[in-house]
Amino acid sequence: MSGPYTLAVPGFAEAAALSAVAQESFRQTFFYRDYPPEDLAAFLESAMGEARYAAQLSDPAYALRVARGDDGSFAGFIKGGPNELPMPEGEPPLAETWELHQLYLLPEAQGTGIADAMMDWLYAEARARGACALYLSVFVENLRAKRFYARHGFTEIGYNPFPVGATIDDDRVWRKWL
DSSP states (O other): OOOOOEEEEEOGGGHHHHHHHHHHHHHHTTTTTTTOOOHHHHHHHHHOHHHHHHHHHTTOOOEEEEEEESSSEEEEEEEESSSOOOOOOOOOGGGGGEEEEEEEEEEGGGGGHHHHHHHHHHHHHHHTOSSSSEEEEEEOOOOOHHHHHHHOOOTOOOOEEEETTTTEEEEEEEEEEE
16 A cells, blocks of 8 residues: 555445454554453454444445555545434534544554545534534544544534443544634
8 A cells, every 4th residue: 555645435345445444553552451252252243243334435424535545555545424423511412513433544544634634524524514613433542543633623512432342441522614
């Protein structure tokens, strides 16, 4: 795979590639977490399985972009859609918000600037759909992601207990006004 990277609309046949990148990125990021193997396998299949991406690629409520190297290789993706996060008191109605559901890049694409381009695309997409704020959930120990989101103007506003099987991770809800 080689850069520079560009954004493209994924094809319906790319559900398997989305699933593979998401699952590999999750494993690489959380390799140190001691999830029971059966819990991790079930989580990856339900949250990041090919069937889930196939359904979301055909659902107009979601929007995705893939990052490709100059050789056409698949480097990662970003997905936005309806906000499904637990919201603290005083936040806008869910219908006026949008959620960054996933942003995954393979290691060789990290630090190249493509993640910034992905975020710019997502802000524009959320605004076009009438959102006044964008939300996301990030694991409290994922320092690299937290630095990235803070640099993009997100702030932590709440708690999101995130189950991976019987393990409940300490995820935090972050918001950016659009």
